[in-house]
Every structure is written in C-alpha cells, then in structure tokens.
Amino acid sequence: MRTIVQILIVVIAIIAWLLFPSKQYSPTIKGRALGTTYTIKIAHVISKAKLVEIRETVRKELEDINNKMSTYLSDSELSKFNQLHSIEPFPISQKTLQVIIEAQTVSQASNGAFDITVGPLVNLWGFGPQKIKNNPSAQKIKDMLQQVGYQKLTVDPQSKTLKKAHPDLYVDLSAIAKGFAVDAVCDCLRNAGMQNYMVEIGGEIRASAFKKDKTPWIIGIESPQPGKRSVQKAVTLKGMAIATSGNYRNFRYDAKTKKRLSHTISPQTGRPISHNLASVSVISSTCMHADAMATALMVLGEKRGFELAQSLKLACYFIVHEKPGNYKILQTDAFKKLQMK
Template sequence: MGWYSPKKGLLLGSLFLLLSLAGCLKSAPEPVELRGRAMGTSYKILYLPTAETPEESEVQGMVALTLSQVEQKMSTYLKDSELSKLNQAVKPGVYPVSKETYRVLSEALTLGLESGGALDITVMPLVDLWGFGPTEQKGIPPEDQIQEALAKTGLDKLALDPKGGQIQKKTSNLTLDLSSIAKGYGVDQVSDLLKNLEIKNHMVEIGGEIRVLGERPGGGAWRIGIEEPVPEGGVNRVVELSDQSMATSGDYRNFFSEGGKNYSHTIDPHTGRPVIHDLTSVSVIHSSCMTADGWATALMVLGEKKGFQLAEKKGLAAYFIYRDKDSLKTRGTAAFNQLLNPEAGE
C-alpha cells in the first residue's frame, strides 16, 4: 500500500491499464512519457508537447516538486508532514491547516456525509490496528481493541471552519487519514500543472488513479482499461475518456489471510472491521480525480447492492465488478452507461 496504505499502497487503486495505442502516430511531435515514484507508488505521464513546452527534464522536475508538496502536506508516513503533525496533536482544539489540506479535508467530509459515513477519514486507529497503516503488522486484533479504536473514530468528532484555514478536533486522540482521497488530489494537481504549461493533451496516472485531458496520441479519446480483479489480471472493460478522471477501489490486491479467510484493507467505519460482501472492484468516472477517488472508496465500503443504489441516487458514473458464486459479474450505473454510450439515451 505504500504511502497511502488504507486504500492503495500496493497499487490498490491501480485497477487501470493504459491500453496500447493502436496504429501509427499520424503527426509530430512524438509523445513524451514520464515515469517515477511518489506517494508510495509509481506514476506515469503521457503528453503531446508543443513548441512552447519546457524540456522533458524540466517538466519531470516540476511534476516531482508538485507531488512532493502533496506528500509534505497529507502523508501519514512522513512524520514531519502537515497531517502527521496534526495527528500528533492529541488534545481537542482548533488547529490551523494549509489551504490545500483544508480543500481535501472539506471534500472528504462532504463525501463522508453524502455517503452516510462510508467514507470516513477518522478511521486511522482502525487502519493501524488491522495492520494496513505505517506499522503494517497485519492480523486479527482482539475484540476489545477493535471497540476501543472504533470509539476514537467518527466524522462528528471533526469540524471545519467555514471561513477556511483551520479545523476543530472535538475529542482527544483524533487522527486523520486522507489516503482514500489524497492520491486523486495529487493526480488533479499534476494535470493542472500540465494544463498551465499549455500541455493540453495528456494522461496522468498515479497508482492507478487517472485523469486525461484532450486527445491521446494519434487522435481520439483516451482508451483506458479497467482491470479484471483476478491475480492474473487482464482487461475487463475498455472506456474512452476525454477531460475526465477515473478512480478504482478493490479488495483483491491488499489483504491478508488468516484461518482460511481474506481480510481486505477496506475498513467499514461502522463495524471497525474489513468489509464483507461480494463487491471486488468499483470504478468511478468524474471530472475531479479527488472526488472519484473518494467515491470509489465509499462505494467499496457499501458493497455492490447498497453502493449501486447510492451511486444511482447521486447520479454517479460507476462500474461495479462483483462475485456471483464462482464467477464475476458487472454492473454499470445509468450515468456510466450513458457516458460511454450516449446514443443509447437518445
């Protein structure tokens, strides 16, 4: 799970595969591909440069700086990050936060309320207890420890100043984990950077969370594969995206087994335990990768039935892959089907 362990450290959100570009590129310039590591995982950027685009090395440096700034604010693995320092403040009270962290906290709380608490950024005590945090000591904890950790969580224990710039911890020992949403925010930040550099055709992927702008090399929408949630991989569905983001949450990459049973990294904030249902993967398409990231986690917590109902109610473009006995079945919301096949709605 790397940096953002509760959801995606071992490429947990990385359920996408950029499909091979078909055919030959029709015109210069050649696309530029950047690769690197950040936020505990790998990233890949593909873009079409123009005459005004900075040198490749300069773009790479700006990308690295952008992601480093996100880490320095929101990582739970860096002890000196803004979020880690905030978690180290154990007493109730009002604490200042940067505008960037406030923005992500605000979106997380909004999605938490809209999902009925399925997305809960206060679950860090439970994430650590089950071994999906920085300690990574996985195992089934005693019941009394689960209840003790559960008592420390809850969105009602956190408030944001509507004027911005500060938050209120209403109880002691309240700790926050933005791993369910901050990686998507990082994708958005890099995409915005490229856009500001007048790189209007690009794809940004960090640990599987993706945002695309404009057209792919060779022309046309970007073709992205949603991965088959099985050990051997493969592509389950191809989607064509332009000026959109897609994020996925799944249960089949980051888990531990004990007593013949698998325990997923996705913690249900209501029970304090890993989720138990048939949903194995859910992908959400949205203009904001941060928002798609948060919703993917929330729907994964809720499961195939409740998650699908909520996604339909909220008008989300979501794609569910779930187990049905010994096979996998899929289901897309009306918004997802309309997005990928607009003629069907006419």
Template sequence: MLTAIREPIKTKTGPAFTALFLLLMLVTAAAMFSACTPSPKSWQLSGPTMGTSYHITVVDVPAGLTRTALQQLVDGELQQVNQEMSTYIDDSELMRFNRGPVGEAVPVSAHLAQVVELSKDIYRRSDGAFDVTVGPLVNLWGFGPQPEPERVPDDAAIAALQQQLGSDALTIERNPDRLARSRPVQIDLSAIAKGHGVDRVARLLEKQGIANYLVEIGGELRTLGRNPKGQEWRIGIESPDSAGRMVQKPISVSGKSVATSGDYRNYYEREGVRYAHSIDPRTGRPLQHRLASVTVIADTCAEADGLATALNVLGADAGLKLAERENLAVFMLVKTDEGFQERYSDAFKPYLERSE
C-alpha cells in the same frame, strides 16, 4: 486502485494471487500506445511518488517548455503534496496536525483544508462508509505500519478504538483556512491523497498551456483533450466472460477522472477466514460482502478516489443505490458462485455505448 497492465502484481499471498483477480485493469496511454511512435510533440514522464509511481503523457507541448523543466515542476508539485498530506513523513503538515492540540482551530494550507472538506462531504454522503479517521482500525487489523496480528482483534479492542474515530469530530474553516478536532482523532488521507495529487499535476500542466494530457498516480488518473494519435483518451476495463476469458472493454474518458477500489490484492487468512485490507469504519471489521472492485468516473480525481473507497465499503447494492441517487458513473465487479458479475449505474452506460 486501478492497475496499469505492466507486470504481475505482488501481494501478501505471493504466487497464489492469479489473473483471476485481475478483473478490472486500467491501461494508461503508455501501455495502450506503446506500439506507436509518439509524435515529436508528445512526451512521457514518470517517477516515484506516494509509495507508488506516476506516469504522464502530454501531447502538443507548447514551444519554449523543456522536458527537464516540466519534470522538475511535476516532481516539485508532488513533493509538496507529500509534505502536506503524508502519514509517512514525520514533519508533514498532516502529521503536525495529528500531534497538535484538541479542541483548537489551527491554521492549515488551503490544499489540506480542501481535501479534508471533501473527505467530510463524502463521509456524509456515504453515511460514514468513508472515514479518514479509520487509520487506528486499519493498524489494529495489520494493514498499516504494524505487522499482521497473530490473532484477529477481539470485540473489546475494536469497540474501544471505534470510540476514538469519526470524521464528525473534524471542523474546517475557510478563508482563512483552519482545521480543528473535537476529540483526538487521527487523519489518514491515503484513500484520497493520490487522487488529489493527480488533480494538482493536471492543474499544473494546464497552467503550462498543455491541453492534452493523461496523468496517472498508482492507477488513479485524469485526462484532457486528445491522445498522441489525435483521438480521445481511452482506458480498458477487463472482466471474464462466461467462458472465463478476459474481454477488454475500452471506454473514452477524455476530460474525466477515473479511480477504483477493491479488496482483491491486500489480504491475509487466519484459520481459513480471509481478511481484506478494506475496513468498514461503521463495524470496525474488514469487508465481508462480495463486491470485488468498483470504478468511479468523475470530474476530479480526488472525488473519484474517495467515492470509489466509499462505494467499496458500502457494497454492491447500497453502493449502486448511492450511485443512482447522485447520478454517479460507477462500474462494479461482484463475485458470484460462477465467477464475476458486472453491474453499473445508469450514468456509466454512456461510456459503454460510446465504445461500441
């Protein structure tokens, strides 16, 4: 998840989490332009959603649309996303499916079918690195609703759960929309739902005639048009230089979506070994490679969100191979003995060049 620069992040390690790990941050419009007075036709909206918060900046608001009405529309849309895809709402559409019959296609909303279909596509493209059925393994390792385990899971427990996983068990039918599972897998869309929520809000704004906006949920974002200063929307990527200083690299992303994934926030240690929250569904274990974070720029935020997770699981070398093969705009921070190394795909280079 990309992070807006607002306040220190709290993690399971408390004060031990320092600025050293805040190597890649997203600056939303509210932060980038807080020193500027917004134009009379620009609004900033915010609120809680999906266990985090959303922040929206809209510019050149059409006549006749009130801030209160727009806020209600946004909140209503995000409530609908939660009701469709949350694993924390017992009667959400997703949870009803997870409790439903195995081997039988059941009617689902077009939105849920669309997100599961995209998830399966990324599962295929990443050779299983992105898998929305990985939830039981996440729980086993103590990164879900269950508390951290006193001991790390043994091989037998991991192998037993892996037999129950796999997005290959999911089948999607469209028009009418139906979803089925060939074995009792459990779907968890937390690695892609925020991006989908961003896309839903963006489309809602466009239906209201808003052509200049930035929508951000938990750091994942989508932009269109111009910012309150009449310029392209810009985000800041920060990383340490050779002297350990933080150097901001602003890049223009108007008309694009941005998402990131990393292992530097949520983790615990057992007997001197660090276990990060990102689980490789192919091994059943937390990631052990040196990729600290990966950022993806794409047309939709749902795809950027899912791909960021997939590339993070793959690691720097395999992830960049996928990025080059599919012409993905990707930026990575890789841990080294001296600090962190920046790596990025050819498709990302134009975003750096435009900022020079």
C-alpha cells in the same frame, strides 16, 4: 587542422540546435511519489527543455503534496495535526483544506462509508505500518471506534483550521490524496500550455478530452482474476477522471480461519468489509472525487453501493464475485450514458 575540424563540428552542432531544437513526440514522464508510481503521457511535440521544465514542476508539486498530507513523514502538516492531542484549532494549508472539505462532503453523501478518521482501525487490523498475527478483540475494536468518526472533525474554511472533538482523532488522506495529486498535476500541465495529456498516479487516472490526433484516451479497468493482470473493460475518458477501489490485491489471511481479510475497513463496524463486491470504478470530473467515492462504494458493497451510485447519478462500473472465476457486472445509468457518447 584537427583543431579546426573540431571547432567546425561544435559550431555546426550549435547552429543545428538553434535552428532545429530537439523535440520529442508524445513524451512520457515516470517517477515515484506518495508511496506509489506515476506516469504522465503528453500528446504534444515539445522541446527537451520544455520537458525538463514540466518534469521539475511536477516533481515539486508532488513533493509539496506529500510534505503536507503524508502520514509516513513525521514532520508533514497532517502528521503534526495527528500528533496534537488537543481539541484546539490547528491551522492548515489551502491544499490540505481543499482535500479535507471534499472528504467530509463524500462522507456526508455516503452516510459515513467514506471516513478519513478510520486510520487507527486500519492499523489495528494490521494494514498499517505494523503487521499483526492475531485479530484485535471485540473490546479493542469497540474502544477504537470511540475515537473514529468524520463528525468528530470540524473544518473551518474561513480560518483554515481543523479541530478535533476527540484529542486522539487521527486523519488519514490516503484514500483521496492520490486523486487530488492527479488533479494537481493536470493543473500543472495546463499551466505549462499542454492541452493533450493523461496522468496516472497509483492507478488513479485523469485525461484530457482527446489525444493530439483527436482520438479519445482509452483506459482499461482491471479484471479481478487472481494471479494475473488483464483488462475487464475498456472505457473512454474525455476530459474526465477514473478511480478504482478493490479488495482483490491488498489483503491478508486470518491466522485462525484462513479466510482472506480485506484491507478496506468499515468505519461503522470497525471490521474488514465482507461482501461480494470485487471492485468498483468511478468516473467523475475530478480524480479527487472519483477516488473518495470509489472507496465509499467499496465499503457499502454491491447492493447499497449501487443504490447510492444510482441515486447520486454517478458513472460507476461494479465487478461482483458470483463464484470462483465468475463475475457479475453492474453499470449505473450514468456510466452507460457516458460510454455511449
């Protein structure tokens, strides 16, 4: 009798599963990739099987991007290029090619403020894998600048190759790869039939036009207040992406002057940026463009950065230090117009 009851329970469970497949409303997928965390919110009622499928597709996509663009994996596509101390053409994948073409475009638009070859200078100042106690000498900075410059990198879209003008040229895509990854995950979601979603990787975000209930996604721009996390400005994202660059979280103290040194290094001077811009957020149609442009504007500072953003009609939100605890807000015309819609 007990065996019959157990069989009946199993049969009923199978019938229930077939007639009423398990569903979740607005599932959230979380994980780690590209040296940071990611969160994906899907505003759909989907089966657990579909959720598992999407989670695996996203995992494979992010793993593929990391295997191509990481500078921490010695056998990644980008690391192999960096290890090649030669000026011969080097074949690359379509994905890496796409990211580097966009990076070079932003470099030209910002007159070199954004530069994917600045990595050696970042490492020189102790913001790379190895930490330092003393700042580099002026001569070391001058010598390192000789092998830095986006103009020293030639991209050939036809042959899908990269070529160095200096054999020690080093490319680092960390200021644009997360944005590209956000866009790539969005493509995965759309290919899976998802229309309502929000993707965040390491603070860079892209969202669909609406949630399932036709309300827009509301994203918070973080306040640069030290020691706490709070929202400075809430913005609506309707089929757009937002990326923020700031100097209030990642820094180190100068051993001699005790002053803070920003992790953002100017490709022109070879030194940490030194101005009053605390952070800048850029809204764009792609997260890759927003990611790179936010870095460029952060390098330029509040005055030159705001002027460039206005001239390029970028939707940007600047938070500027005035005095301890006080900030000035600058919004481009495009940002104001976008938030009024």
